[in-house]
Amino acid sequence: MSEQPQLLYKHRHVPGINTIDVWMAHGGYENFKKALAMEPDAVIEEVKVSGLRGRGGAGFPTHIKWNAVPKNRDVEHYLIINADEGEPGTAKDRDLMNGLPHLLVEGCLISMHAIRASKCYIYIRGEYIEPWKSVQKAINEAYEKGFCGKNVLGSGLDFDIYTHLGAGAYECGEESALMSSLMGERGMPRMKPPAAPLPMISGAWKRPSVVNNVETVSTLLPIIELGGAKYAEIGYGSPRSRGTKLFSISGHVEKPGVYEIVLGTPFSEVLELCGGVRKGHTLKTYIPGGSSMGFAPPTPLDYPFDYEGIPANTKTLGLGSGGLIVFDETTPIVPITQRLVDFYHHESCGKCTPCREGLNWLHKIYGRIVAGAGKESDIDLIWDICDSIRGKSFCALGEGAIWPVMTSLLLFRDEYLAYIRGGKDAMTDLTTIGL
Amino acid sequence: MSKFTEKDKARLDELISRYPTKKAALLPSLWVAQEVYGGWLPLEAMDEVAQHLELPTADVQGVATFYTMYNKEPRGQHAIEICHNVSCMVLGAEQLIQHCERKLGVSATGETTADGVFTLARVECLGACCNAPAVQVGGTYYENVTAEQMDALLEKLK
Ligand SMILES: NC(=O)C1=CN([C@@H]2O[C@H](COP(=O)(O)OP(=O)(O)OC[C@H]3O[C@@H](n4cnc5c(N)ncnc54)[C@H](O)[C@@H]3O)[C@@H](O)[C@H]2O)C=CC1
Ligand SMILES: Cc1cc2nc3c(=O)[nH]c(=O)nc-3n(C[C@H](O)[C@H](O)[C@H](O)COP(=O)(O)O)c2cc1C
Numbered sequence A: 001m002s003e004q005p006q007l008l009y010k011h012r013h014v015p016g017i018n019t020i021d022v023w024m025a026h027g028g029y030e031n032f033k034k035a036l037a038m039e040p041d042a043v044i045e046e047v048k049v050s051g052l053r054g055r056g057g058a059g060f061p062t063h064i065k066w067n068a069v070p071k072n073r074d075v076e077h078y079l080i081i082n083a084d085e086g087e088p089g090t091a092k093d094r095d096l097m098n099g100l101p102h103l104l105v106e107g108c109l110i111s112m113h114a115i116r117a118s119k120c121y122i123y124i125r126g127e128y129i130e131p132w133k134s135v136q137k138a139i140n141e142a143y144e145k146g147f148c149g150k151n152v153l154g155s156g157l158d159f160d161i162y163t164h165l166g167a168g169a170y171e172c173g174e175e176s177a178l179m180s181s182l183m184g185e186r187g188m189p190r191m192k193p194p195a196a197p198l199p200m201i202s203g204a205w206k207r208p209s210v211v212n213n214v215e216t217v218s219t220l221l222p223i224i225e226l227g228g229a230k231y232a233e234i235g236y237g238s239p240r241s242r243g244t245k246l247f248s249i250s251g252h253v254e255k256p257g258v259y260e261i262v263l264g265t266p267f268s269e270v271l272e273l274c275g276g277v278r279k280g281h282t283l284k285t286y287i288p289g290g291s292s293m294g295f296a297p298p299t300p301l302d303y304p305f306d307y308e309g310i311p312a313n314t315k316t317l318g319l320g321s322g323g324l325i326v327f328d329e330t331t332p333i334v335p336i337t338q339r340l341v342d343f344y345h346h347e348s349c350g351k352c353t354p355c356r357e358g359l360n361w362l363h364k365i366y367g368r369i370v371a372g373a374g375k376e377s378d379i380d381l382i383w384d385i386c387d388s389i390r391g392k393s394f395c396a397l398g399e400g401a402i403w404p405v406m407t408s409l410l411l412f413r414d415e416y417l418a419y420i421r422g423g424k425d426a427m428t429d430l431t432t433i434g435l
Numbered sequence B: 001m002s003k004f005t006e007k008d009k010a011r012l013d014e015l016i017s018r019y020p021t022k023k024a025a026l027l028p029s030l031w032v033a034q035e036v037y038g039g040w041l042p043l044e045a046m047d048e049v050a051q052h053l054e055l056p057t058a059d060v061q062g063v064a065t066f067y068t069m070y071n072k073e074p075r076g077q078h079a080i081e082i083c084h085n086v087s088c089m090v091l092g093a094e095q096l097i098q099h100c101e102r103k104l105g106v107s108a109t110g111e112t113t114a115d116g117v118f119t120l121a122r123v124e125c126l127g128a129c130c131n132a133p134a135v136q137v138g139g140t141y142y143e144n145v146t147a148e149q150m151d152a153l154l155e156k157l158k
């Protein structure tokens, strides 16, 4: 078995680690002090050397984003933390915020220093009342100890951190929609480069803004502690996938949970870590990184699990948001895919036609198939509709919606046919799923 | 008639002070309003927020209706929200939902029991997928929920 050093979760199970005293007794805020003594660009350089890529799903190199922020302080810069975690199967940011709120707060402080931001907004999804309270308490404690506020530790710099509660809209996790929502608007996405400037130049309130995932900024602690070069030595796979990452593993496994795993660990070992597929059952398929990735075939299993993705299909089967969902042979794929279609249909913001109309059609077609009134031609129709969304949606929600559909058709076409040909009698009684 | 007390207004002012614009305090202010107005947002609530933030009421309504967690009508005392997304679905969420529907005699589409105690709703992924099935009641999570535990919880809340 490959070794799994715990960098983020080192103190996850220390009693009271959510309080600042225990956190500081375990070295808490030392990394912030270390970073604060460095020039902002020196911090970004460590991040560059570390190879850190965004943990929110897209895997974009963090240092490129950070270096795009103006190097002066002519106007206020903002760090905006994406804690809108809503991707089905993804539960890592919640676990981190509940258990290690100071990891996030300290990560925010280090990141703010690097991008020369004096304000940070942590945008937390509306359902996450418990994580919100946990993080807000940690922020209050950081203010009391003087790590937040004016002229922090005599540096002459101000660091203010606020929490901001969302109100139930998956689309608000999309970076530009999130900024709209933060500014008090409907959570609709905006134009992206090259049609519009990068948020790092003109983001929230038209000022330089960096949006980063909860886990991305938390990873700044081990990077500062070890140094970028040492951090980059960690990893079993590609030179472009370094360090550790959190995965929430759910579904039909013996020990579901949030695991910190070294990038590039063979996928078969990842499965072993969580106890494997539940006893007496076999692997049917899995979604590697949240529902915006597709269903993966049950073989091969011994490839490096990292950003470079599953050899068979790197575009639709990447790490995504870190939500690994495992399905055993009892899983009826048609109603499961329908569930995801209905999710995206419900969450589509309606701004662009391919996504709004396409998902409406998929919703109807899956509805009739599952009700026992599907036609064989529906299979090609589903594929064509996906094709008309692919590459044409305004934001990545539309794109994410079609991967589970297309991959489920590719892998389980026979099951669709049996479902359709079998008529009503062959339909899955939904109440038997999970028995 | 205004329901906002001076204390509520001070809370709104504190929220406003966090952002570069008053408008940015809209979402948090609507949360305050929803609390003050007993769990939902009647037109007067949106009006009060609009006045305090110096925004047109129509803008406030437009924003409030976009977000599913701002309730447009009164709900029961306790909202039982059961995740029906895939990680929960494959571990028995559907049975749990139907169990609650039978027990409470309402449909899990957001219906409220006749006595106004419970509202039952299916919701999307709650981010508790590793402890499926997951249920949320008024901000508190319950995980790995069985039908028996659900019965006990409903009994306790009644
Ligand atoms: N964690 C969660 O709950 C969810 C995660 N996702 C993930 O989100 C992903 C899609 O995210 P998007 O933001 O649409 O991807 P994206 O590739 O458009 O952007 C990713 C990040 O890189 C930045 N960026 C892109 N091009 C850049 C450039 N040339 N220079 C500097 N910065 C640049 C963007 O500003 C953004 O911060 C999906 O792959 C999915 O896995 C989706 C839904 C929910
Ligand atoms: C529909 C949609 C929802 C998203 N939701 C989230 C989310 O909840 N959390 C997150 O970190 N990123 C989410 N993203 C990705 C963000 O747009 C963005 O890439 C990310 O926050 C950047 O942070 P990172 O570079 O640290 O990963 C979502 C993207 C889309 C298209």
Ligand code: SF4
Pocket (backbone or CB within 6 Å): A171, A189, A347, A348, A349, A350, A351, A352, A353, A355, A356, A393, A394, A395, A396, A397, A398, A399
């Ligand atoms: S792809 Fe869907 S969610 Fe994204 S802008 Fe278009 S309609 Fe809205």
Ligand code: FES
Pocket (backbone or CB within 6 Å): A088, A089, A090, B083, B084, B085, B086, B087, B088, B089, B124, B125, B126, B127, B128, B129, B132, B134
């Ligand atoms: S799928 Fe139910 S909590 Fe995520």
